[in-house]
Amino acid sequence: MxxxxxxxxxxxxxxxxxxxxxxxxxxxxxxxxxxxxxxxxxxxxxxxxxxxxxxxxxxxxxxxxxxxxxxxxxxxxxRLMPADGPERVRAMQLVAYAAACYDKLARYCDELMLRPESHRLPHLQAGYLEQMQAGFGVLNAAHAEPWLLGARISQADIMTVIAFQSAAVVMPHAITGDAFPQLARLAQRAMQSTAFSSTVPDLSDLQASGLVGTNGGV
CATH class of the missing domain: 3.40.30.10 (Glutaredoxin)
Structure with missing residues (x-):
């Protein structure tokens, strides 16, 4: 493949x-x-x-x-998604929240990358941030141990970790481990696996995208 x-x-x-x-x-x-x-x-x-x-x-x-x-x-x-029943519904809920957070982050980034600063719409950026914080709040409150559904890792963990890590890099002033401690611990746990750690974007790629500065901030 x-x-x-x-x-x-x-x-x-x-x-x-x-x-x-x-x-x-x-x-x-x-x-x-x-x-x-x-x-x-x-x-x-x-x-x-x-x-x-x-x-x-x-x-x-x-x-x-x-x-x-x-x-x-x-x-x-x-398999990384439960086959049926309440556990599958729960996984689908969490994946949807994580994907929605990531999509709002993408829209936020489009404002930064595609619009000249003088034409950016602060109310849109504020709205995207508010929606992300609400979504991450739901995910932060949904924790189980050691993974979001309990004993086994699932797509809920994968999408949540990716969305949280991405937002924390682009918006380190707003999406933090202090604000979302359970998500920070989940991401730390996931990064102990090479499945996650081997797929982290290079800082140089992030800088070339215009999403972060040379010091890692927006």
């Missing part, structure tokens, strides 16, 4: 972490949709990442569809 997209993309990272946790071999092609659109288009005509080229040449896009497919490749006891 070939995974197309940089770790800077949280949804690409979600797929990479999933592949790692499920012990599915893959080749990572860190093509950036903005900087290398022609390379991405060879796999994803809409130039969207992540894209996963399967061993038979077919390509899946959309991280939700991809991780659902990957779960189908492994025995039930290894």
């Amino acid at each position: 070939k995974l197309v997209g940089p770790w800077l993309s949280g949804y690409t990272r979600r797929v990479g972490v999933t592949l790692n946790l499920l012990n599915i071999p893959f080749e990572h092609l860190p093509y950036h949709a903005y900087r290398q659109p022609e390379r991405v288009a060879a796999f994803s005509p809409m130039k969207r990442v992540p894209a996963l080229q399967l061993d038979d040449g077919q390509v899946l896009i959309d991280s939700g569809a991809i991780v659902d497919y990957l779960d189908s490749l492994v025995p039930a006891e290894q």
